[in-house]
Amino acid sequence: MKRARVAYGGAIHSAVEMEGSVKLADGRVVAEDAVVWLPPIEPRTVFALGLNYADHAAELAFTAPTEPLVFLKGPNTFIGHRGQTRRPADVTYMHYECELGVVIGRSARKVKREDAYDYVAGYTVANDYAIRDYLENYYRPNLRVKNRDTCTPIGPWLVDAADVADPMNLALHTYVNGKLVQQGTTADMIFSIPVLIEYLSSFMTLNAGDVILTGTPKGSVDTKVGDEVITEVEGIGRLVNTIVGDEV
Structure with a gap:
């Protein structure tokens, strides 16, 4: 459902x-x-993965990480389907990131990867914009890169986990003004969903409503005011977003 x-x-x-x-x-x-x-849920703790696709790491001239590169996001960043994301007037490079969002369904602590899917409520689509101007490096993302108001559209739907046969084999696409600009597959994640749940729950408790944003494949390009950006994950949904000026 x-x-x-x-x-x-x-x-x-x-x-x-x-x-x-x-x-x-x-x-x-x-x-x-x-x-x-x-947003289809009211997010609690939100974990975002950096460089979780080898092709994206190579695109940015980074070595793929050997341990999950995780940072946190505040609730102020999230907006819904057909929402508007503000682009700061002083930036020169702000790009989309099509991501599969994994929503935790119940308390999870020290979960083994073979049991990880038992703790997933469902899946959603996220577009986690990044502002390169503020980036120190991908191993130390500045707060202004990933925690800006309106910069993470999410939705439209939360798809029940039972309705997704294989979340590790879903196509991802991004379109800017109708043009395909990014494509990939969740099969190319460096750290799979079960690995991420095992890793995070090994040192902290995950709770219902927590979200894991699993990273983005290669193909990120700059967006401009007025652009319509559509991020799509196979079987999960098609998330529409518009870039507006920061004065809005």
């Missing part, structure tokens, strides 16, 4: 997909363009 959170008629609703429309928890069915899309 595909689940969402939307605003409609002055209230926030849980919803599910229904034949191209949105069915609210109260039974009403409305058009997808009649709602304001919110």
Whole structure:
């Protein structure tokens, strides 16, 4: 099942997909363009992976990491499907990052990788924009790179884990103004979803609502004000976002 959170008629609703429309928890069915899309969950702790695709590391002239490169993101960064992301007026390079988001479903501590999927509630799409101007290096990402307001669209849907046969074999695509600019597959992750859950839970407790953003493949290019950016993960969803000026 595909689940969402939307605003409609002055209230926030849980919803599910229904034949191209949105069915609210109260039974009403409305058009997808009649709602304001919110992040499909209210994220708790959010872990973001850097350089988790070897082709992306090579693209940036970095050696692929031998241990997961993880940093944290604050809740202020997240916006929903069809939201607007502000591009600061002073930056010269701000790029998208199409990522599979893994949502934890229950408390997890010292989980073995063979049991890891038992702790996953579902999957979503994220577009974790990065501002290269502020980057110190990929092993020490500046807070201004990855924790800016509106810079991580997520959604539209949370797809139940039971409905995703193999999350490690999903195609990823990004389109800017209708042009395909990035493509890859989750099969190329350096650290798989089970490895990441085992690694993180080895030293801290993961909780329901925590999210792991699993990294992006090669193909990141600069975006400009006015660009429509669509990030898509096979079977999970198609996330639409627009770049606006920082004065908005």
